[in-house]
Amino acid sequence: MWSSLQLTPEELSALGLSLKVGLWCTALVAGPGILLGWLLARVQFTGKAIVDGLIHLPLVLPPVVPGYLLLLLLGKQGPLGHWLYDMWGITLVFTWQGAVVASAVMALPLMVRAVRLAVSLVEPRLEDAARTLGAGPLRVWLTITLPLAAPGILTGLVLAFARSLGEFGATVTFVGNVAGETRTLPLAIYTYTQIPGADGPALRLVIISILLALAALWLSELGSRRVERLLGK
Amino acid sequence: MLDLNLELRQGPFTLQGPLTLDQPVTGLFGPSGCGKSTLLRAIAGLARPQTGHITLNGEVLFDAQRGIHLPPHHRRVGLVFQDSQLFPHLSVEHNLLYGFKRLSPKQRRFTLAQILDLLDISHLLQRRPRHLSGGERQRVALGRTLLASPRLLLLDEPLAALDEGRKQQILPFLRRVRDELRLPMLYVSHAINEILYLTPHLAVMEQGRILGQGPFLEVIRQDHILGLARSLGLENVLQVTVSRHEPDIGCTTVHYDYHELHLPLSALPLGTPTWIALRATDVALARQPVTEITIQNQVPGRILDLRRVADRIVAEVDIGVPILAEITVKAVHDLRLAEGDTVYCLFKARAWHYLGAA
Numbered sequence: 001m002w003s004s005l006q007l008t009p010e011e012l013s014a015l016g017l018s019l020k021v022g023l024w025c026t027a028l029v030a031g032p033g034i035l036l037g038w039l040l041a042r043v044q045f046t047g048k049a050i051v052d053g054l055i056h057l058p059l060v061l062p063p064v065v066p067g068y069l070l071l072l073l074l075g076k077q078g079p080l081g082h083w084l085y086d087m088w089g090i091t092l093v094f095t096w097q098g099a100v101v102a103s104a105v106m107a108l109p110l111m112v113r114a115v116r117l118a119v120s121l122v123e124p125r126l127e128d129a130a131r132t133l134g135a136g137p138l139r140v141w142l143t144i145t146l147p148l149a150a151p152g153i154l155t156g157l158v159l160a161f162a163r164s165l166g167e168f169g170a171t172v173t174f175v176g177n178v179a180g181e182t183r184t185l186p187l188a189i190y191t192y193t194q195i196p197g198a199d200g201p202a203l204r205l206v207i208i209s210i211l212l213a214l215a216a217l218w219l220s221e222l223g224s225r226r227v228e229r230l231l232g233k
Numbered sequence: 234m235l236d237l238n239l240e241l242r243q244g245p246f247t248l249q250g251p252l253t254l255d256q257p258v259t260g261l262f263g264p265s266g267c268g269k270s271t272l273l274r275a276i277a278g279l280a281r282p283q284t285g286h287i288t289l290n291g292e293v294l295f296d297a298q299r300g301i302h303l304p305p306h307h308r309r310v311g312l313v314f315q316d317s318q319l320f321p322h323l324s325v326e327h328n329l330l331y332g333f334k335r336l337s338p339k340q341r342r343f344t345l346a347q348i349l350d351l352l353d354i355s356h357l358l359q360r361r362p363r364h365l366s367g368g369e370r371q372r373v374a375l376g377r378t379l380l381a382s383p384r385l386l387l388l389d390e391p392l393a394a395l396d397e398g399r400k401q402q403i404l405p406f407l408r409r410v411r412d413e414l415r416l417p418m419l420y421v422s423h424a425i426n427e428i429l430y431l432t433p434h435l436a437v438m439e440q441g442r443i444l445g446q447g448p449f450l451e452v453i454r455q456d457h458i459l460g461l462a463r464s465l466g467l468e469n470v471l472q473v474t475v476s477r478h479e480p481d482i483g484c485t486t487v488h489y490d491y492h493e494l495h496l497p498l499s500a501l502p503l504g505t506p507t508w509i510a511l512r513a514t515d516v517a518l519a520r521q522p523v524t525e526i527t528i529q530n531q532v533p534g535r536i537l538d539l540r541r542v543a544d545r546i547v548a549e550v551d552i553g554v555p556i557l558a559e560i561t562v563k564a565v566h567d568l569r570l571a572e573g574d575t576v577y578c579l580f581k582a583r584a585w586h587y588l589g590a591a
Contacts, residue, residue: 123318128312128318131279131304134336144320
């Protein structure tokens with residue numbers, strides 16, 4: 001079973017795909033996550049509870065449900081999927097881009113929660129001080145709120161990345177289990193467990209998953225320490 | 234300069250009143266929680282009143298009727314917070330320059346070097362706020378606000394978070410700001426001695442209302458403020474000058490006009506003008522000078538007024554300045570006191586307390 005430390009092409013493809021989907025998902029979630037987190041922490045608007053609920057739904061639903069809803073919405077026959085294909089020739093179903101979208105939907109609530117908490121911990125009177133010193137709302141946001149919420153934003157990004165690495169249900173429902181295209185690490189592990197006698201490859205992927213998760217945690221720890229030093233803590 | 238009349242409701246709390254600042258420095262005085270900070274926030278643009286107006290040097294900052302509410306960053310009104318609110322992620326230097334670097338050179342009234350020198354903070358430039366002491370933090374916060382070249386400086390209890398020793402270290406810097414920069418200031422405090430150190434002009438607030446404003450002695454004599462003055466032990470306030478110290482007998486002698494008073498020993502330099510205060514209940518009256526008594530001060534005066542307030546009588550006696558004495562109705566009957574009578578006011582030396590240098 002340990003005959004070789006060399007990864008097979010299939011394993012390599014699953015690992016590469018997981019990383020690719022994870023990074024794109026993190027990038028996709030960053031902007032909206034920061035904006036929504038800040039909005040929920042600082043701005044009072046009508047329909048806030050509804051927005052809040054919608055963002056958090058994927059966190060409490062079985063992942064197949066958002067996956068299926070994505071399929072209905074973004075599938076070739078779905079209203080949005082139809083339009084995307086006609087207008088731009090974009091297909092999400094059975095593609096890795098679709099896997100990114102599925103991961104992003106599942107990761108967004110984690111990102112939003114982390115940012116909301118971080119922003120709500122920024123002392124509003126620091127923002128007041130900046131305003132009386134002549135900074136407009138955007139400048140206050142960029143120079144005070146965002147830097148002070150940076151550790152929370154970083155945590156949110158790491159959570160989003162980790163959520164994407166672990167994403168299974170929504171992905172398999174929305175984009176299937178296509179080798180080389182949507183078969184990320186969890187899907188590959190699942191596939192091997194369904195094949196009699198493939199415990200070895202499954203276990204190797206499990207170990208890779210663990211190492212990947214540890215590396216992500218270590219990097220985020222390094223990052224947050226750096227940020228905290230920059231923040232003067 | 235600053236002229237406002239507004240009403241601002243926040244839940245059960247209502248802030249209201251007119252206020253006009255026409256002095257270089259005005260103290261805003263009142264007990265904690267009376268709405269002083271809210272008033273400053275309204276002037277700075279951080280809180281929006283429901284009705285009224287605020288104008289600064291003729292420019293309308295706020296006018297409810299005309300729907301004008303200039304945002305804080307367009308007001309050029311500086312606000313120094315009680316707890317400094319320095320930006321923790323920026324060095325002292327970047328904190329100081331935060332407002333300064335956004336001004337066009339024409340708008341800048343002071344240079345960084347000038348402020349560093351004035352507040353003695355040059356050696357702190359590279360530090361982070363968390364490495365500063367409380368007093369240093371307040372000086373940096375003051376410098377940061379000054380460098381933003383405000384047209385009006387609002388100070389919200391800038392010394393309240395500091396211990397007594399630190400307060401005494403910072404107060405002279407505030408005096409330098411007053412004298413050297415000539416920036417109009419509104420200084421909020423619940424400590425009358427801090428205010429009197431900077432200015433004899435004050436406005437008095439209680440429970441969200443601005444009760445009155447003017448020179449200190451006139452304001453606290455106003456009938457509707459007397460209750461507040463009484464609760465703070467400020468019914469009798471005199472401005473005196475230190476004449477001599479006698480440490481061996483624990484006594485400092487001061488004078489006003491041609492009268493001398495013996496007070497507890499103080500460390501104030503000779504010749505310093507200072508404010509001293511005495512409660513009306515700590516004044517006794519006698520027909521004749523009393524011998525063989527420990528009371529150190531017996532000053533003759535004439536009764537100007539005897540007023541019955543509830544179950545007691547407030548006597549106003551002219552001893553060169555008007556002094557209020559609170560005595561019982563029985564005492565007035567026993568001595569058959571009447572307006573115009575000559576009496577001796579008896580003050581224990583230790584009943585006087587120093588409000589601080591004027």
